[in-house]
Amino acid sequence: MLIAPARGNLHKIVVLNPKGGCGKTTLATNIAASYAMRGPAPTLVDLDPQGFSTRWLHRRPSDRPQIFGRSAYQLKMQGRSAVHLETHPETETLVIDLPAALSPDELQDVTYDAGSILIPVMPSVIDVDCASHFIADLLLVAQIDRRNQQLAVVANRTRQNTRSYRMLLRFLASLQIPLIAVLRDSQCFVHAAARGIGICEMPSYIAGKDIEQFRPVIDWLAGCRVRRLQATMPPTFEHRSSVNPPHLAKH
Numbered sequence: 001m002l003i004a005p006a007r008g009n010l011h012k013i014v015v016l017n018p019k020g021g022c023g024k025t026t027l028a029t030n031i032a033a034s035y036a037m038r039g040p041a042p043t044l045v046d047l048d049p050q051g052f053s054t055r056w057l058h059r060r061p062s063d064r065p066q067i068f069g070r071s072a073y074q075l076k077m078q079g080r081s082a083v084h085l086e087t088h089p090e091t092e093t094l095v096i097d098l099p100a101a102l103s104p105d106e107l108q109d110v111t112y113d114a115g116s117i118l119i120p121v122m123p124s125v126i127d128v129d130c131a132s133h134f135i136a137d138l139l140l141v142a143q144i145d146r147r148n149q150q151l152a153v154v155a156n157r158t159r160q161n162t163r164s165y166r167m168l169l170r171f172l173a174s175l176q177i178p179l180i181a182v183l184r185d186s187q188c189f190v191h192a193a194a195r196g197i198g199i200c201e202m203p204s205y206i207a208g209k210d211i212e213q214f215r216p217v218i219d220w221l222a223g224c225r226v227r228r229l230q231a232t233m234p235p236t237f238e239h240r241s242s243v244n245p246p247h248l249a250k251h
């Protein structure tokens with residue numbers, strides 16, 4: 001289990017899908033780059049022993065906004081039931097990139113205390129089939145409650161109006177899981193990955209369309225953060241008074 005520091009303002013974002021190559025690292029690194037541009041510096045946690053997001057971070061030019069990094073080998077998680085993650089006190093956002101092929105048991109551990117869980121899915125018959133089993137595990141084994149609005153899907157490398165895209169939409173509607181963004185297949189993601197940057201750091205005349213398609217991801221995450229902060233805040237006077245209105249109090 002990966003335990004983040006118990007700080008009210010810390011937002012843990014988990015990107016996962018046991019299907020390989022669906023865009024977990026792409027999504028995680030682009031989220032980290034977006035938060036870095038807004039500040040304060042986020043922490044990118046790479047739990048994939050292959051270390052692709054760690055390598056992306058190593059390629060990041062030094063003049064780009066800072067992102068702190070933690071990687072699987074640093075955390076030495078193997079065989080340990082709980083690992084406490086140390087983060088820079090400035091960090092308000094943890095973005096966690098996970099490896100493919102997680103077992104259902106591991107799902108509960110990695111989603112522990114997550115503020116947001118994002119699942120990139122490619123609209124192919126095989127990917128949608130894998131996602132349906134995996135999301136069922138997430139809801140049942142990891143006991144993620146859809147009503148908390150912390151779980152969403154991002155359709156990645158999409159060609160709209162294809163049969164498999166419509167299949168993905170039907171599947172998500174049946175599970176009542178929101179599809180918050182639809183990202184096209186674009187070389188901008190490939191070029192950004194090679195340079196250690198996010199698409200939001202590319203000129204808008206090159207990556208404008210992809211930046212626009214990515215924006216709902218950041219907007220949805222902002223909503224999750226607000227809901228989480230509200231849930232942890234002590235009740236305000238209005239809340240207290242609505243529970244026990246002053247004009248009804250006995251004298």
Ligand SMILES: Nc1ncnc2c1ncn2[C@@H]1O[C@H](COP(=O)(O)OP(=O)(O)OP(=O)(O)O)[C@@H](O)[C@H]1O
Nearest residue numbers: 020021022023024025026100157184185186189190
């Ligand atoms: N929207 C996209 N358009 C074009 N290429 C993409 C897009 N998303 C991801 N890719 C490319 O697809 C490949 C796989 O993506 P990525 O590494 O993010 O997947 P992953 O789920 O992290 O894979 P793994 O399961 O191996 O960790 C990479 O080469 C990446 O650059």
Ligand SMILES: [Mg+2]
Nearest residue numbers: 024025048052
């Ligand atoms: Mg990856």
